[in-house]
Structure formats: C-alpha cells, structure tokens
Amino acid sequence: MNIAPTPPAGGAIHPSEEQVALAMRGFLADIGPASALALDSCIHCGRCAEACQFYVQTGDPRYTPIHKIAPFKQAYEREMGPFAFVYKLLGLTPKVSAGELMQWQELLYDSCNMCGRCSLICPMGIDIADLVEQARHGMYVAGMTPPDFLGVLAEKEKSTGSPFGMTTQQLQDALHDIGAKYDVVMHVDEAQAEIVPTISSIDLKTYPSSMAAIAKILNHMGASWSFRTDGFDADNVALTAGDRAGQRKITLGVVRAAVACGAKTLVMPECGHSFTEMRWEAANAYGKNLPFRIVQITELLAEGLANGQIRVNKAPQNATYHDACQLSRRGGASAAPRVILQSLGVDLHEMEDAGDANWCCGGGGGVALIKRAQPLRDKAFAIKKRQVEATGADKVFTSCSGCRQTLDHGGKATGWNKEVASLLELVADNLRD
Amino acid sequence: MTLLEFARGPAFQASVLILIAGVAWRLVAIILLRRRPQFAEPRHGLPARIGGGAATILSRFVPRRTFWPRIAVSVVLSATFHIGLAIIVFGGAPHILLIHQLTGLTWPSLPRGVISLVSGVTLACMIALLIRRLNHPVLRLLSTADDYLSWLLVFLPVLTGILLSGETIGGYATLLALHIISVELMMIWLPFGKLMHAGLVFAGRGLMGMNFSRKGAAT
Numbered sequence: 001m002n003i004a005p006t007p008p009a010g011g012a013i014h015p016s017e018e019q020v021a022l023a024m025r026g027f028l029a030d031i032g033p034a035s036a037l038a039l040d041s042c043i044h045c046g047r048c049a050e051a052c053q054f055y056v057q058t059g060d061p062r063y064t065p066i067h068k069i070a071p072f073k074q075a076y077e078r079e080m081g082p083f084a085f086v087y088k089l090l091g092l093t094p095k096v097s098a099g100e101l102m103q104w105q106e107l108l109y110d111s112c113n114m115c116g117r118c119s120l121i122c123p124m125g126i127d128i129a130d131l132v133e134q135a136r137h138g139m140y141v142a143g144m145t146p147p148d149f150l151g152v153l154a155e156k157e158k159s160t161g162s163p164f165g166m167t168t169q170q171l172q173d174a175l176h177d178i179g180a181k182y183d184v185v186m187h188v189d190e191a192q193a194e195i196v197p198t199i200s201s202i203d204l205k206t207y208p209s210s211m212a213a214i215a216k217i218l219n220h221m222g223a224s225w226s227f228r229t230d231g232f233d234a235d236n237v238a239l240t241a242g243d244r245a246g247q248r249k250i251t252l253g254v255v256r257a258a259v260a261c262g263a264k265t266l267v268m269p270e271c272g273h274s275f276t277e278m279r280w281e282a283a284n285a286y287g288k289n290l291p292f293r294i295v296q297i298t299e300l301l302a303e304g305l306a307n308g309q310i311r312v313n314k315a316p317q318n319a320t321y322h323d324a325c326q327l328s329r330r331g332g333a334s335a336a337p338r339v340i341l342q343s344l345g346v347d348l349h350e351m352e353d354a355g356d357a358n359w360c361c362g363g364g365g366g367v368a369l370i371k372r373a374q375p376l377r378d379k380a381f382a383i384k385k386r387q388v389e390a391t392g393a394d395k396v397f398t399s400c401s402g403c404r405q406t407l408d409h410g411g412k413a414t415g416w417n418k419e420v421a422s423l424l425e426l427v428a429d430n431l432r433d
Numbered sequence: 434m435t436l437l438e439f440a441r442g443p444a445f446q447a448s449v450l451i452l453i454a455g456v457a458w459r460l461v462a463i464i465l466l467r468r469r470p471q472f473a474e475p476r477h478g479l480p481a482r483i484g485g486g487a488a489t490i491l492s493r494f495v496p497r498r499t500f501w502p503r504i505a506v507s508v509v510l511s512a513t514f515h516i517g518l519a520i521i522v523f524g525g526a527p528h529i530l531l532i533h534q535l536t537g538l539t540w541p542s543l544p545r546g547v548i549s550l551v552s553g554v555t556l557a558c559m560i561a562l563l564i565r566r567l568n569h570p571v572l573r574l575l576s577t578a579d580d581y582l583s584w585l586l587v588f589l590p591v592l593t594g595i596l597l598s599g600e601t602i603g604g605y606a607t608l609l610a611l612h613i614i615s616v617e618l619m620m621i622w623l624p625f626g627k628l629m630h631a632g633l634v635f636a637g638r639g640l641m642g643m644n645f646s647r648k649g650a651a652t
Contacts, residue, residue, distance in 0.1 A: 031466060032466050032467060032468055032469055033463050033464060033466045033468060033640075034640055034644065036462075036463045036466050037463055037633065037636055037637055037640060038637065040459070040463065040629070040633060041630060041633045041634070041636075041637045042627075043627050043630050044572065044575040044576055044577070044580050044627070045507060045511070045572075046507070046569065046571040046572045046575055047496075047500075047504050047507060049571045050500065050503035050504050051500060055571070056503070059570075061570040061571040061573075061574045062574070064571050064574065064575065066575065067574060067575060081462070082458055082459040082461075082462035082463070083459075083625065119641070120497065120651060121496060121497070121500050121504070122493075123493050123494075123496075123634070124493075124630060124633065124634055124637045124638070125489060125493060125634075125637035125638035125639070125640065125641035125642070126637060126641075127641055127644070127645075279473065279648075280473045280648060281473070282473070283471075283472035283473040283474070284469065284470070284471065284472050284473065286472065287472070288472055289472050289474070290472075290473075290474075293474065328651070329650060329651045330648070330650050330651075331648065331649070331650060332476055332648050332649020332650045332651075333649075334651075352499070353499050355651075356651030357497055357499045357500075357651070
C-alpha cells in the first residue's frame with residue numbers, strides 16, 4: 001500500500017479528514033497475519049486493563065489497552081478484514097471522525113508505555129503493545145504525534161541523525177571531553193573495531209559517566225573497539241514517535257557504520273527500546289543477516305564476567321533492581337543483570353513482580369518525552385516507588401537510562417530518598433586490575 | 434415438514450455449510466496477508482519456538498499469580514462457564530449419541546443429575562458474566578452488539594437444553610427442535626463474530642508463543 005510522503009509531526013489540534021485517512025492507511029500498511037489474527041481475536045474480556053499502570057492507577061476505562069487501538073481496529077475491519085466487503089456494503093462500521101482520532105492521541109502516546117504487560121495477561125495472546133506501535137505509525141503519517149518533545153526530537157533525529165541535532169564534530173568533541181574528564185582512553189571513529197558501542201543521547205547529555213564507564217570496561221577487556229560518529233544513535237526516538245521511515249534511517253545508519261569498521265559485536269547501551277529495535281529490526285531493515293551480533297550492554301558484561309574478560313571486586317551493598325520492560329519482559333534479557341549483581345556481591349532485594357511481570361517506570365514508549373503527560377507518568381511512577389520501598393533496599397539499579405531518568409525525575413518530584421544508579425557504572429567502578 | 438424435521442434436515446445442513454465456509458474464509462483472509470521476512474538471529478531454534486508456542490497455548494489458561502487479585506472474578510466465572518459447556522457437550526448422553534451417529538466415536542456419559550447440576554451452574558455463570566458486562570466500566574466501554582448477540586446465541590442452547598432435559602414446558606419434539614435450532618443459530622454466527630475465538634484462541638496464543646520465544650521474551 002502506498003503511503004503519502006511523511007508530513008512533519010505537528011500534533012495538529014484539528015486533524016483534517018485527509019489526515020484521518022492517512023492515519024488509517026499508515027496503520028493498515030503494517031498489517032500481516034500476526035496483527036490480523038490479533039485484531040480478529042479480542043473477546044472484550046477487559047483483563048488487559050488490569051495489567052496497565054494507567055488504568056490501575058486512575059480507574060479510567062479509556063486507558064484499557066485494547067481500547068487504545070479502537071479506531072485502528074475499526075479501520076482494519078472496514079478496509080481489510082475478512083468481512084470488509086460486507087461492512088462496506090451495509091455501511092455497518094462508521095468511519096472514524098477527525099475529532100475521535102484527536103482524542104486517541106492521548107491514549108496512544110501519553111498513556112501507553114508500550115511495556116507489554118497487557119500482552120502478558122491477554123488470554124487470547126494478543127500483543128497489544130505491538131498493535132500500539134503500528135497505530136503510532138498511522139498517527140505519525142497523519143502528523144498527529146505529540147510535538148512536545150517527542151515529535152520535535154524525532155524530526156531532529158531524522159534530519160540530523162541525532163535527537164539533539166549534534167554534528168559529527170560536536171559528538172567527537174563530546175566523547176573526547178568525557179574521556180578527559182573521567183580520565184579514560186576513548187576510541188572514536190577507528191577504521192577497524194571488533195566491538196562498536198552505540199551512543200544514547202540521554203547518556204551524552206545527562207549521564208556522561210555512563211559513556212566513560214563503557215569505555216573503561218572495554219579498555220579493561222583489552223578489546224578492539226570504537227565509537228562511530230557516522231552512525232551512533234541508540235535512542236531511536238523515531239521508534240516511539242511512530243516514524244517508520246526515520247526509525248529505519250537511524251537503524252540503517254548504525255548498521256552501516258558497524259559494517260564499515262568490520263564490527264563483530266554491536267553493543268546497545270543502557271536503553272530499552274533501542275535494544276528491541278536493533279536486536280529484532282535492524283537485520284530486517286538491512287534486508288539480510290547482519291555480519292555482526294547485537295547485544296545489550298548487560299549481556300556483554302555478564303558474558304565478560306563469566307569468561308574472565310571482566311574481573312571485578314566485590315561491592316557489597318543493599319539494593320534492588322528495576323527491570324526495563326524492553327530488556328526483560330520484551331527482550332529476554334532478565335538474567336544478565338542478576339548475574340552481574342551476584343558477581344559484585346550485591347545483596348539483591350527483588351521487587352514484587354520483578355523480571356518478566358515488572359511494572360514500567362512510567363516513562364517508556366516515549367511518554368517521558370511528552371511534557372503534558374507528567375501527571376499521568378507520576379501516577380505510574382507511584383507503583384514503582386511503592387514497590388521499591390517495600391523491598392527495604394537503599395538503592396535502585398537499572399540498565400536503562402530512560403528508566404533511570406524517569407525514576408530520578410519522579411524521585412525529585414516526590415522528595416524520594418532512594419539513589420537510582422546504573423548497573424554499567426557499578427561494574428566500571430569496581431573493575432579489578 | 435415438522436419443525437423438528439426442519440431443524441434436523443435443511444437447517445442443519447445449511448448451518449454446517451455456513452460454519453465451514455465462514456471459518457475457512459476467515460482463516461484464509463488472515464493467512465494470505467503478506468508476511469515480512471525475519472532476518473534477525475533468533476535467540477532459540479525452531480524446536481524451542483514450537484515448544485514456546487505449545488507452552489503458551491496451555492499457560493494462558495491460567496493467568497500469572499500476580500494478576501489474580503485483579504481478575505479473579507473474570508477468570509473464575511469464564512473458566513467455570515467454559516468447563517461447564519465442555520462437560521455438557523461431551524458428557525451428556527444425548528450429545529454423545531449424536532457424536533456417535535456422526536463419527537462412530539463413543540464414550541460413557543455422565544449421570545443425568547450431574548449434567549443438570551453443571552447446566553445450572555453454567556447458566557448462572559453466563560448470567561453473572563452478562564450482569565458484569567453491563568455494569569463494569571471497562572466492559573461496558575469495550576462491548577459491542579457482537580458481545581451481546583454471541584452471549585445470547587450460547588445462552589439459548591444451554592437454556593433450551595435444560596428445559597428439554599426437564600421437559601418442563603411444551604412438548605418434547607418442539608423443545609428438541611428449538612434446542613437444535615438454537616445450536617444451529619450459534620453455528621451460523623460463529624464465523625462472523627467473537628465466537629470464532631473458539632479456534633482463534635489456539636492460533637493467537639501459539640503464534641504469540643512462537644514469536645516471543647524467538648526473542649527469548651516472556652510468554
């Protein structure tokens with residue numbers, strides 16, 4: 001199906017009929033057998049609501065996960081489903097109005113972390129988070145992505161390769177500055193490198209110590225490694241904004257940079273959604289098998305600790321661990337962080353629902369980048385806060401900078417006394433020579 | 434032609450035809466959609482992914498423990514209703530006789546008293562589920578005409594079955610004809626609405642289980 005050229009994400013206040021049509025076509029363009037089966041299967045049991053932090057915390061039925069894709073399900077039934085011809089003939093399914101679609105902007109963006117907890121409870125096996133991602137594709141092509149800040153960052157990312165619009169020179173300077181500040185040798189744009197770590201702009205801006213930590217660990221391992229500034233963006237804001245073309249462009253940029261230097265391992269940083277994108281979609285965007293493997297940083301650390309390439313001192317302390325949804329429930333990497341914490345002698349106090357059934361921090365799926373969503377985000381954060389406090393731990397480790405930032409912000413807003421820290425930095429701080 | 438002859442003859446043939454053709458069309462329409470090739474290296478091989486699909490088909494019958502406090506009512510009512518239906522269909526003597534006539538297969542039936550009790554419990558669960566659907570804010574928001582029609586088309590066979598076994602109202606032949614026709618109406622509607630979940634539930638869970646196992650994700 002042809003999709004019209006992507007208009008800028010404007011978050012128009014009054015979408016036109018043309019925008020509505022674009023949204024529906026954008027959604028339908030992704031439908032394959034799995035999505036069709038999912039859209040055809042819902043029995044309206046409502047259980048998904050009980051797994052969603054936004055419904056559980058507010059009691060507002062509009063936040064029922066499967067309801068968040070209702071206009072798109074209607075479009076599928078009317079335009080593409082097995083009995084679409086009957087619906088068309090009899091006019092049984094009314095068209096989605098522009099006003100209705102505008103209401104769905106909040107449901108699809110502000111109140112969905114794409115955390116997939118609803119997918120875990122669904123008795124029919126519907127991956128609702130995946131359907132939300134497809135619905136966002138429709139919203140994006142219709143120019144209905146929330147502009148503040150999600151849409152703006154996605155646009156900048158697509159045009160410059162970085163959500164903050166950093167030039168190659170600025171990035172090179174930033175990396176060398178971090179090296180100088182933290183006294184660690186940085187490898188940047190080397191012609192050949194076996195390991196290529198990608199870069200999160202959240203880390204660059206907010207947690208530069210994480211950038212230093214990965215360099216320190218790779219140096220400790222004696223690895224041939226290098227950052228690449230010609231394809232580095234591990235944020236992929238486009239993914240959560242729903243910009244399929246931008247998402248592909250960013251992903252391919254990273255792949256090509258890694259191929260150019262003969263990488264054998266591409267390392268995704270402490271970030272959830274970017275791991276999902278690269279691990280499962282990069283090869284599809286590339287159109288063939290990749291000549292390197294893709295691992296999340298915790299997987300590399302756990303592997304290094306197991307084979308002796310990484311040696312650490314014990315760092316006994318009382319802590320809990322927050323699973324990033326995309327790494328644990330959706331990414332199959334729940335075990336690695338726990339291996340790392342055990343290697344460091346951390347007294348781990350697991351939260352209720354730790355691992356696969358964890359609750360999102362509230363910021364996932366780009367919600368952290370939507371300014372107006374803060375009150376809703378804070379409600380989701382309250383679950384996490386309660387769970388952390390119930391463990392009695394002094395500190396929360398996590399392996400996602402997005403989660404870390406959301407927990408930091410939530411903590412500051414509520415006067416919380418828990419320290420939120422990076423697992424990567426914990427390892428870097430306790431390397432044994 | 435009596436009503437019973439109509440129910441057993443042309444109505445039965447027509448409903449079977451619509452059921453088979455409708456289900457086939459619905460499945461074909463899904464299967465024929467374009468599949469995207471997957472190039473990413475899976476975490477697990479094909480046998481493990483098939484195992485993951487099979488495991489998910491079974492595991493989703495019982496929700497994870499963490500979800501129970503919030504969905505216990507929904508799970509208990511719907512599970513009891515579904516199990517009740519299965520007991521009535523596969524344990525009731527007249528149904529076993531019908532299956533024997535159609536397929537040659539047979540097995541011992543459950544005592545009539547047990548079937549009556551199960552039928553009563555099933556009916557009660559269905560009424561409770563309807564009341565819940567009409568009152569729960571989430572269910573009210575999600576519900577469509579299909580939900581209520583599908584409920585009615587399952588409720589009527591159970592109700593007429595109970596009336597038939599007790600022969601409480603009307604003559605046996607009329608009640609039997611109404612019971613058969615109510616089942617036929619259910620068969621006719623099955624491919625077009627949510628009753629199709631009787632088959633899609635296995636496909637949906639299996640596919641999700643395989644896809645998630647490929648990623649090593651939680652199923």
